[in-house]
Amino acid sequence: MIEANAEFEPRIVAFLCNWCSYAGADLAGVSRMQYPPNVRVVRVPCSGRIDPLFVLKALQNGVDGVLVSGCHPGDCHYVSGNLLARRKFAVLKSLLEHVGVEPERIHFSWVSAAEGARFAEILERVIGAVRQVGPGTKMVKSIEEAQ
Amino acid sequence: MREVEEQLRSEVVRLFAEGAIDLFLGYSSSRVPLRSAACVLHDADGVARLVWNRTCTPNLAALLRELLRSPPGATGDAPPRIGLLAKGCVSRSLVTLMKANQISRESLLIIGVDCPGMIDRHKVAARVGGEIAAAIWSGDDLAVRATGSGEHILSAEDVLLDDCRTCAHPSAVLSDRFLGEPRAPRRDALDDPASSLTEAEPEERWSHFQGEVARCIRCYACREACPNCFCTECFADASDPRWIGVTTDETDLALFHLGRAFHQAGRCVSCGACVSACPLGIDLRMLYEKVNGDVKVRFGTDVGTSLDEPEPLCRFALEDDETFMTEPGKGGRGMGVR
Numbered sequence: 001m002i003e004a005n006a007e008f009e010p011r012i013v014a015f016l017c018n019w020c021s022y023a024g025a026d027l028a029g030v031s032r033m034q035y036p037p038n039v040r041v042v043r044v045p046c047s048g049r050i051d052p053l054f055v056l057k058a059l060q061n062g063v064d065g066v067l068v069s070g071c072h073p074g075d076c077h078y079v080s081g082n083l084l085a086r087r088k089f090a091v092l093k094s095l096l097e098h099v100g101v102e103p104e105r106i107h108f109s110w111v112s113a114a115e116g117a118r119f120a121e122i123l124e125r126v127i128g129a130v131r132q133v134g135p136g137t138k139m140v141k142s143i144e145e146a147q
Numbered sequence: 148m149r150e151v152e153e154q155l156r157s158e159v160v161r162l163f164a165e166g167a168i169d170l171f172l173g174y175s176s177s178r179v180p181l182r183s184a185a186c187v188l189h190d191a192d193g194v195a196r197l198v199w200n201r202t203c204t205p206n207l208a209a210l211l212r213e214l215l216r217s218p219p220g221a222t223g224d225a226p227p228r229i230g231l232l233a234k235g236c237v238s239r240s241l242v243t244l245m246k247a248n249q250i251s252r253e254s255l256l257i258i259g260v261d262c263p264g265m266i267d268r269h270k271v272a273a274r275v276g277g278e279i280a281a282a283i284w285s286g287d288d289l290a291v292r293a294t295g296s297g298e299h300i301l302s303a304e305d306v307l308l309d310d311c312r313t314c315a316h317p318s319a320v321l322s323d324r325f326l327g328e329p330r331a332p333r334r335d336a337l338d339d340p341a342s343s344l345t346e347a348e349p350e351e352r353w354s355h356f357q358g359e360v361a362r363c364i365r366c367y368a369c370r371e372a373c374p375n376c377f378c379t380e381c382f383a384d385a386s387d388p389r390w391i392g393v394t395t396d397e398t399d400l401a402l403f404h405l406g407r408a409f410h411q412a413g414r415c416v417s418c419g420a421c422v423s424a425c426p427l428g429i430d431l432r433m434l435y436e437k438v439n440g441d442v443k444v445r446f447g448t449d450v451g452t453s454l455d456e457p458e459p460l461c462r463f464a465l466e467d468d469e470t471f472m473t474e475p476g477k478g479g480r481g482m483g484v485r
């Protein structure tokens with residue numbers, strides 16, 4: 001199972017806070033750190049900006065995993081956006097798990113602008129977890145069927 | 148309930164006579180057997196229509212937004228003063244709506260009651276194995292005539308709504324007058340974190356969820372029945388961005404239900420009004436019971452019991468749980484918490 005999945009290249013969408021994680025990802029890039037190319041980055045002004053509907057919609061559109069990342073507690077540009085986001089995502093992840101969506105697909109983390117290496121590491125972790133559960137099938141809309 | 152029904156009628160007559168209210172919002176029987184409907188009285192004339200029985204499932208708080216927005220018969224700028232009957236869950240919805248600035252305390256005159264629990268029509272229909280053609284109560288027993296399967300005698304306790312079975316606050320938590328005797332909150336129910344489904348295997352949970360939402364016809368009766376669905380534009384109707392395709396594709400249905408369930412976190416009072424309203428008897432409880440259990444366990448929220456405490460998703464604590472996160476403790480800590 002794991003072996004078969006090693007062939008599979010997951011598609012991950014990462015919603016990154018402009019002030020920290022996005023800069024962290026950028027730092028990883030300019031420092032020429034190697035990190036897997038499976039990720040599509042969406043830059044947002046704050047992790048608090050991320051509506052849980054973004055995550056549901058991403059799954060429906062066929063991504064295999066979602067990463068949401070913001071500033072560490074205490075560092076949010078808008079003071080508490082990340083702490084409110086933490087509550088929202090605790091509930092969202094638990095709700096998705098409850099209906100049977102694999103928790104391995106849904107990730108929430110803190111990465112600061114200085115943590116390029118941590119960004120690369122987290123991404124490896126996320127991709128590894130998504131590989132374990134294979135391509136996303138639940139919630140994925142098939143266009144042919146819908147028409 | 149009979150006595151309380153009588154008291155209610157005379158109380159409403161009195162309130163109109165004193166000029167204390169402009170409208171009264173209560174229940175009246177409907178033509179559908181075992182279903183009471185919300186009813187709005189403009190004067191004491193219709194007071195005989197008011198009922199209080201075990202079929203009063205609608206959550207009356209859901210009607211307030213309409214009544215306060217375009218008050219029928221209102222003159223001038225003053226909002227009408229609305230009297231309403233509040234069982235436990237309805238009173239908690241009122242608290243929730245006040246905190247969300249949807250209604251004001253001053254415009255309401257709340258008549259609180261204790262609720263013995265409402266019956267679930269879907270359960271009755273399943274018991275009798277057919278359409279409910281007629282029903283007659285004698286005390287807590289119910290004689291139901293069903294199309295094609297004769298007469299059945301049921302006890303209300305056997306067909307209670309699941310939400311009423313596990314209700315922690317059967318008596319109104321907020322009222323101006325209380326009819327009958329208030330009951331203390333039920334400890335056992337308060338401590339129960341609920342969520343029947345979490346025990347099952349993930350695949351089992353998924354197929355249950357899929358099976359349920361796949362039957363949804365997107366009539367939105369659940370949303371209309373819910374006091375918390377007060378947004379002027381629901382994400383389900385939005386066209387820019389269009390969150391949900393205008394289809395009954397299973398993923399669109401799942402998105403609607405997950406989105407709605409998430410929006411209920413910290414607001415849903417488990418009144419079961421949506422379950423009762425759904426023409427297909429879809430298991431909506433599996434969703435809101437989950438988010439309710441979650442806000443209770445994680446953030447200590449007992450929805451609708453405190454006017455001062457902000458909604459759980461509108462506040463935070465520095466020490467909130469992080470175990471669901473990916474590598475939470477690692478990396479630099481924030482300046483603010485060093």
Ligand code: SF4
Nearest residue numbers: 373415416418419421
């Ligand atoms: S989601 Fe259903 S049970 Fe919860 S408050 Fe709304 S109508 Fe009542």
Ligand code: SF4
Nearest residue numbers: 363364366367369425
């Ligand atoms: S009331 Fe039932 S069928 Fe109608 S939208 Fe809600 S869940 Fe779907």
Ligand code: FES
Nearest residue numbers: 017046070071077
């Ligand atoms: S500004 Fe980065 S999480 Fe709020």
